[in-house]
Amino acid sequence: MAPMTEPPADSAAAEPADAEGAAEDVRPPEYRGRSLGLARRGLPLWWLLLLALVGAGVLVGPSIEHEADALANPDPAAADAVGQAFGQLPPGALVLVAMDADLGTYPEIRGTTVTALEDLLRRGASLAFVSVSVEGRAIAAAQLEALRSDGVPAERLLDLGFVSGAEAGMVRLVDGALRPGMSGPLPALVAQRGGGIGAFDLILLVGGSDIGPRTWVEQVGTRLPARPMVAIAPTFAQPELAPYLRTGQLSGLLATIRDDAAYVRGTTTGDSSGLLPSAFALRIGMLVALVVLLRQLALALPRLRGGSPAPEAVEQ
8 A cells, every 4th residue: 555645735725825716716707896996906095085185275275476465364463562562662772682482492483583683673772682591592692693693783782691590580680680790882771770671671582481481471570560571482382471461461472373474574674585484385395295196196097997807817
């Protein structure tokens, strides 16, 4: 009797695959054609939805020619309030810039801050920078250097530096804002008016961190209630700062992108395209997405036209 031999291991594994293939081949072509959806033919349904949404955005999006009008707030109340506060400054005013922005959120308000500083300088004011936060000090130093590079006279800029102690540092500034040994026209004028924050005609609060406009209002504003304060802050800080605007503790507040755009558009002379958010960039992004989707659709068209295989292929 011949010895029994075991079938090769791969033959056992091959049988299920053959059986599965046979099971697929015996299905009627019409059933197989109905079971193939767009997703199995190579074009996911979400592509079609995204293609429709992007196309609608391109067609009905804001026109490039009127991007500033589309982005700016049609109610310029916030921008007008800031302009009114700046307009009430006396000739040769002293403005304290409390720069306590943080590096993460400052890009959102950088354009508005630069415009406000240029607006104050254009009105004849002199600027003194002070910070009670480390990141704010770094931003203030960079802004001072930028103003000097733009040709602002040194006698109209004053660097009060970094004051440690956070809230306690603010309280110390109320009575004495000058550092020991400071000299020059602006320090002399501040000293003549008392040497503290009360010597300034307006305080511009720029911030977005834990130590920002709210802290300045609570610590300094309560001690100098007659000193006007204007705040520039990122959007997330608007809910906590809006009550101070309603109570009059803030004379002006720019804390939304729409209000920022309205202020920049109404204040900046010349080309402000580098400061306003650009609808052109949004339009380009939508066009690129549309091109990518159309390319994927073109690649999937052969499979969509192919449909189910011919009956002769099933018989073979």
